[in-house]
Amino acid sequence: MIGAIGTAILDRRWFATGRNVCQAGDQADAFWMILNGTALLSIGEEPGARVIKSAGSLYGDIECLLDIPYEGTLTVTSPEGLEAARLSPAKLKENISGAPKMVQAWVQLNALRVLKSGRQFHADAQALNECHSLIDGLEEMLDELLAEEPKN
Numbered sequence: 001m002i003g004a005i006g007t008a009i010l011d012r013r014w015f016a017t018g019r020n021v022c023q024a025g026d027q028a029d030a031f032w033m034i035l036n037g038t039a040l041l042s043i044g045e046e047p048g049a050r051v052i053k054s055a056g057s058l059y060g061d062i063e064c065l066l067d068i069p070y071e072g073t074l075t076v077t078s079p080e081g082l083e084a085a086r087l088s089p090a091k092l093k094e095n096i097s098g099a100p101k102m103v104q105a106w107v108q109l110n111a112l113r114v115l116k117s118g119r120q121f122h123a124d125a126q127a128l129n130e131c132h133s134l135i136d137g138l139e140e141m142l143d144e145l146l147a148e149e150p151k152n
Helices: 002-008 061-066 089-097 101-148
Strands: 011-015 020-022 031-036 039-042 050-053 073-076 082-087
Touching: 061 089, 061 101, 089 101
Parallel strands: none
Antiparallel strands: 011 082, 020 073, 031 082, 039 050, 039 073
């Protein structure tokens, strides 16, 4: 698939350190393949929902296939910046449209599965953070109660 994508690349882009390649919530306007450099993919506020992407990493394919906004923000972290190949959703779909209908359906199904898994992970991380907050609150309350008890 990379060979087919390589011939359909619309352009290459260069991004400076600290710059966002794409922003969570923005409509997916590209499928990105990192050629050189590194970037941090952040989904939500949880520390566990961060992944380092490097040369060969892909991002935005699921969003482009499903016509949804970007799930995460991709921020350049390498000091030398980042070089990425950009493929539009239309070009991605054009390349897939040549495949048999069963393969097209399989690609869509797998895109939905990946999206569902990511959202479940994010939801689980949120629930875990809520539990930690509740535990912290209970520990503070216990500490206050213990401090108020008369000492013998």
